[in-house]
Amino acid sequence: MEAKILLQEHIAKTVSLTEEEFDYFFSHFKPMSFKKGQTIIGAGDKVDCEYFVISGCLKAFFINDEIKMYILQFAMPTWWTSDYTALYNQTPATINVDCITDAEVLCLTSTDREKLCAEFHQVEHFFRWRTNKGYIASQKRLLSFMNNNVKTRYEELLALYPQLYNLVPKHLIxxxxxxxxxxLSRLYNS
Amino acid sequence: MEAKILLQEHIAKTVSLTEEEFDYFFSHFKPMSFKKGQTIIGAGDKVDCEYFVISGCLKAFFINDEIKMYILQFAMPTWWTSDYTALYNQTPATINVDCITDAEVLCLTSTDREKLCAEFHQVEHFFRWRTNKGYIASQKRLLSFMNNNVKTRYEELLALYPQLYNLVPKHLIxxxxxxxxxxLSRLYNS
DNA sequence: TTGATTACGTGATGTAGATCACATTCTGAT
DNA sequence: ATCAGAATGTGATCTACATCACGTAATCAA
Structure with a gap:
């Protein structure tokens, strides 16, 4: 029940649910396991879930003209990920999500999320704050992109996620x- | 009562409040008027409000080393703006907000927002969706930054907000x- | 163990966009 | 009406980073 406790503690940082409420909440999540390299969401797919990472590391990325890849997010344990644009607009995925390492996730459908939000004010509150944090982080990254050169952004990234350096290949960074x-290679060999 | 109706219609796109509920909701907003060039939030300020734009155009921007300015957002009627990082972390502002044109806004304190969210599930729902849209837009802009050159981003911007071209000076764009x-100048003179 | 694939390093060269410098027009205050 | 300060245009030069090209090391599957 590792996964359940991880989610419970994660939620508890923002809202308090009774044990019963949390059990009910948790019952809507579906555990899934993936191997390194497996695709969770592929471009063009119908998207109806978001994922809470229990273990391992995922990447959410965009591919331009089948050539260049841009990573929007590395998703580590206790992070949420999906193609939110596709999820909220009911459009085919333009973002891919796959596994950098073997990974376990909890899957929540958009329908169930909305149902839970409607049933429990506290759940709605939780998701508002989660999204809010994501929004703030995204604005910060955008600013860093406009304002900082590659070296600074690289140092920022490593300061924020020191684990990444050993966990993911450099070309993904x-x-x-x-x-x-x-x-990037020239940058840290100097 | 222009302002009230604008807000009411804006909210009604996401949730339904009764006339009474909306009146109560609206009573927490404070109308304010600003002249072109006036500062609403300055770097270093304590931030405890967010703003719903009724008329005019604001910009939310960051200034680097007192030299370079980066605009995070143009805020037009029915848009919300503030320094959300400062607002949510209770830290001094790092983002400035000022008026590109004369402007009227409705001001909502963070305290009142949280109070209203707690009192009305529907209000919490509204703010979750609003933030969600902001998050999706921010991710999209980040991707565009990584993936597109200036010309493409310029065309994207004008397609999204045709009014901007005549409304705001080019150096702000x-x-x-x-x-x-x-x-930018060379770009559209060719 | 071997061959294939992926990761990584590094030189040479190309280029989008920055920076500097200066001229011109527009705008707003007195 | 006039003057000061913005806003804009445009050339010359500089630079961070991309791209191409090629090499070596590490990983993995049969």
Whole structure:
């Protein structure tokens, strides 16, 4: 019940649910396991779930003209991920999500999320705050993109997620920073 | 009562409140008027409100080393703006908000927002969706930043907000695109 | 163990956009 | 009406980073 406790503690940071309420809440999540390299959401797919990461590391990324990859988010344990644009607009996925390492996730359908939000004010509150944090983080990253050069962004990233350096190959870090792998390589060998 | 109706119609797109509920909701908003060039939030300020734009055009921007300005958002009627990082973390403002034109806004304190969210499930729902849309838009802009060159981003911006072209000076559009005014100038004179 | 695939490093060269410098027009205050 | 300060245009030069090209090391499957 590792997964259940992880989610429970995560939720408890924002709202308090009784044990019963949480059990009910949790019953809507479907545990899933993936192997390294497996695709969770592929471009063009219908998207109806979002994912809470229990273990492992995912990436949410966009591919331009089948050539360049840009990583929107690395998703580590206790992070949520999906193609939210597709999920909320009911459009085919333009963002891919796949597994950098073996991973376990909890899957929640959009329908169930809305149902739970409607049933429990507290759940709606939780999701408002979660999205709010995401929004703030996204604005911050945008600013960093406009304001900082690659070196600064690289240092920022490593300060924020020191685990990443050993966990994910360098070309993925480059794809997150929006820089070529060659430039990144030259950058930290100097 | 222009302002009241504008807000009412805006809210009604997401949730239904009774006339009484909306009156109560609306009573927490404070109308304010500003002149072109006036500062609403300045870097370093304590931030405890967010603003719903009734008329005019605001900009939310960051200034780097007192030199470069980057515009995070133009706020037009029915848009919300503030320094959300400062608002949610209770830290001094790092984002400025000021008026590109004369403007009328409705001001809502963070305390009142949270109170209203707690009192009305529907209000919490509204704010969740509003933030959600903001998050999706922010991710989209980030992707565009990584993936597209200045020309494409410029065309995207004008397609999205045709009014901007005549309303705001070009160097502000450049500051939104994260490009020098010279480069932008060369771009649309060719 | 071997061959294929992926990760990574590094030189040479190209280019989008920044920066600097200066001229011109527009706008707003007195 | 006039003057000061914005806003804009445009050339010359500079630079961060991309792209191409090629090499080596690491990983993995049969």
């Amino acid at each position: 480059a794809a997150y920073l929006g820089v070529s792998r060659e430039t | 450049a500051a939104y695109l994260g490009v020098s005014r010279e480069t």
